[in-house]
């Protein structure tokens with residue numbers, strides 16, 4: 001049974017429709033990503049799942065419960081990392097965790113959690129003195145202190161440097177390995193690709209597609225490109241005769257061949273038969289970026 005079910009969610013702010021029609025399910029133990037450009041409706045969707053906003057239409061079930069009606073029960077089972085975590089400047093890491101631990105019936109031991117998050121040395125450091133990466137890790141710790149079944153993480157690594165981002169990704173993989181189901185909001189393609197078992201691509205308040213990163217890429221992956229330099233003179237008609245080849249371009253010594261199916265195999269076999277070696281052989285396939293563009297009509301980093 002899915003742990004989160006969102007069915008035909010609709011939410012507007014006055015006359016502005018933030019979420020027009022969103023449906024997805026999250027299975028136990030998976031990392032499910034909501035990927036979309038700024039303003040696509042990601043935060044509004046997860047805030048409805050968290051019970052922080054009242055939907056104008058549709059149905060949401062979390063662990064079989066209603067996020068608003070059963071808010072008190074769900075609070076102990078769902079850990080939430082808010083998009084902007086601001087704590088009082090003078091509170092220490094230890095105090096924040098001890099305070100949050102009192103909100104839950106069965107909290108994790110905070111010392112262990114700090115060690116897992118690489119924050120042990122900051123236990124007595126005030127919030128204002130933490131680096132951006134440390135503040136981010138603390139906000140994840142606060143989402144996990146209640147020992148939740150589900151963690152909802154919004155813009156996990158925004159504002160972090162590349163190393164802190166990679167450390168945070170490794171941390172999320174650890175959390176997933178402990179069996180926590182993770183709903184992750186992101187507008188970073190690399191983050192979605194690295195962490196998510198499945199992704200819902202959101203565009204203008206609607207789901208454009210749902211699938212694993214590989215499934216999303218395969219929807220646009222009919223065309224492939226192979227580039228190489230032949231080791232000896234090559235008659236390009238040999239290649240155009242192959243059923244897998246749809247086009248050939250020549251720039252100086254380099255050939256660029258486009259096609260589909262088992263293009264690479266067909267090409268290398270044809271070249272081998274002519275005793276031609278393809279030098280600097282490269283196969284280029286569609287990426288998740290290409291899939292996003294094909295699905296939504298715009299690049300992920302394009303302004304709204």
Ligand SMILES: Nc1ncnc2c1ncn2[C@@H]1O[C@H](COP(=O)(O)OP(=O)(O)OP(=O)(O)O)[C@@H](O)[C@H]1O
Pocket residue numbers: 013016017018019036037038039040041042043044045187
């Ligand atoms: N409280 C609000 N009042 C009015 N409009 C809002 C409110 N919150 C969000 N919106 C608008 O609703 C739309 C969806 O916003 P939402 O924050 O859900 O998108 P998002 O995909 O999470 O974007 P971001 O990555 O920028 O947070 C946007 O056009 C936004 O301006």
